[in-house]
Amino acid sequence: MVDYIGIERVQELVTRMGPAQFIEGLAAEIERDYRRWNEFEKSPRHAIHSDVGVIELMPTSDGRLYSFKYVNGHPKNTAAGLLTVTAFGVLADVDTGYPLLLSELTFTTALRTAAMSALAARWMAKRSSRAMALIGNGAQSEFQAIAFHRMLGIRELRLFDTDPAATTKLERNLAALGLAGLRVMRCGSAAEAVRGADIVTTATADKRNAVILTPQMIEPGMHLNAVGGDCPGKTELHADILRRPDARVVVEYEPQSRVEGEIQQLDATFGVTEFTHVLTGKARIRSSDLDVTIFDSVGFALEDFSSLRYLHRLHQEQRGPKHQLDIVPDLDDPKNLFGALAGNIAAVLPSSRPSLAGAHA
Numbered sequence: 001m002v003d004y005i006g007i008e009r010v011q012e013l014v015t016r017m018g019p020a021q022f023i024e025g026l027a028a029e030i031e032r033d034y035r036r037w038n039e040f041e042k043s044p045r046h047a048i049h050s051d052v053g054v055i056e057l058m059p060t061s062d063g064r065l066y067s068f069k070y071v072n073g074h075p076k077n078t079a080a081g082l083l084t085v086t087a088f089g090v091l092a093d094v095d096t097g098y099p100l101l102l103s104e105l106t107f108t109t110a111l112r113t114a115a116m117s118a119l120a121a122r123w124m125a126k127r128s129s130r131a132m133a134l135i136g137n138g139a140q141s142e143f144q145a146i147a148f149h150r151m152l153g154i155r156e157l158r159l160f161d162t163d164p165a166a167t168t169k170l171e172r173n174l175a176a177l178g179l180a181g182l183r184v185m186r187c188g189s190a191a192e193a194v195r196g197a198d199i200v201t202t203a204t205a206d207k208r209n210a211v212i213l214t215p216q217m218i219e220p221g222m223h224l225n226a227v228g229g230d231c232p233g234k235t236e237l238h239a240d241i242l243r244r245p246d247a248r249v250v251v252e253y254e255p256q257s258r259v260e261g262e263i264q265q266l267d268a269t270f271g272v273t274e275f276t277h278v279l280t281g282k283a284r285i286r287s288s289d290l291d292v293t294i295f296d297s298v299g300f301a302l303e304d305f306s307s308l309r310y311l312h313r314l315h316q317e318q319r320g321p322k323h324q325l326d327i328v329p330d331l332d333d334p335k336n337l338f339g340a341l342a343g344n345i346a347a348v349l350p351s352s353r354p355s356l357a358g359a360h361a
């Protein structure tokens with residue numbers, strides 16, 4: 001039997017722990033895994049594009065556990081009352097190849113993306129960062145707000161979305177959360193939101209090379225957390241921001257980010273640093289409070305691997321219904337796979353065996 005974590009179970013696990021603590025715990029798991037980067041088998045995700053979206057498979061393994069995530073990105077979906085991003089995933093045992101867990105990953109992708117963003121910002125942003133612009137107030141936005149409040153000490157959030165209803169929804173949810181000491185301001189434009197911010201998070205969805213941030217908006221010392229540009233032809237930053245002489249660009253896994261990240265706009269020789277090297281001290285990203293740092297986030301399979309393992313552990317440790325799925329047959333004789341199937345066929349459809357005479361009639 002394979003463990004199953006559905007929507008209700010994730011809601012229960014996150015509610016019991018509290019979203020901020022859940023995200024912080026997940027960030028610690030992700031950090032541990034990025035520190036042992038060389039143990040992972042890595043590849044850019046496999047993406048199948050259409051005119052309106054993308055469907056991707058994201059596998060990885062550390063030699064003991066294997067995971068993959070199925071995830072889509074369809075910016076037009078919200079107009080039809082559907083999510084832009086949905087996901088599910090599997091954790092498996094490398095030794096036997098047997099799946100251990102099938103889990104929802106739609107909530108979990110939002111939680112892990114926020115955890116990864118805040119983790120990167122901890123290593124890249126100015127320590128004194130207190131104000132963050134949050135541009136794109138859709139499904140990901142509350143998760144980003146919670147993560148940066150908890151892990152970076154953000155106390156001022158400056159919101160902007162081209163859809164005023166999205167900002168109203170975010171304001172309402174943040175008010176209900178009552179995050180300690182948080183001041184929330186609604187802004188009339190991206191430029192207004194960005195002005196004076198220490199950190200700028202962009203989480204917009206548009207299937208094109210959008211220009212959410214222009215070079216004029218960027219101030220010395222800012223940290224940019226660019227979340228929404230995550231597939232070919234879908235970016236958020238003007239390329240000249242990346243080219244600033246004082247800017248340092250960090251990516252998750254370079255071969256994937258070259259295709260999907262903001263850096264797809266630049267030559268393949270443009271210098272970037274993989275996040276693992278920031279964590280392990282091989283690369284120094286910020287030399288002063290005046291440097292501009294950019295986390296060119298696209299989402300990497302390792303983060304989903306960490307998430308599935310984290311969820312599985314919480315699921316096993318905590319009380320509540322432990323659903324399982326019978327998606328792998330359990331056999332007395334593993335060589336008699338047909339016997340297990342044929343026994344059922346005989347029991348249910350005894351008349352389905354045509355006589356030889358009938359077959360030739």
Ligand SMILES: NC(=O)c1ccc[n+]([C@@H]2O[C@H](COP(=O)([O-])OP(=O)(O)OC[C@H]3O[C@@H](n4cnc5c(N)ncnc54)[C@H](O)[C@@H]3O)[C@@H](O)[C@H]2O)c1
Nearest residue numbers: 084136138139140161162163166203204205228297298299
């Ligand atoms: N990097 C990662 O790991 C990662 C993970 C998950 C999602 N994403 C990406 O993050 C983005 C946001 O995802 P979501 O689930 O919140 O999508 P969503 O559709 O729920 O929200 C996107 C919001 O962006 C707004 N928007 C679009 N164009 C804008 C503009 N020019 N200025 C301001 N706001 C604008 C929309 O009105 C909408 O409210 C998507 O592009 C998604 O693909 C990235």
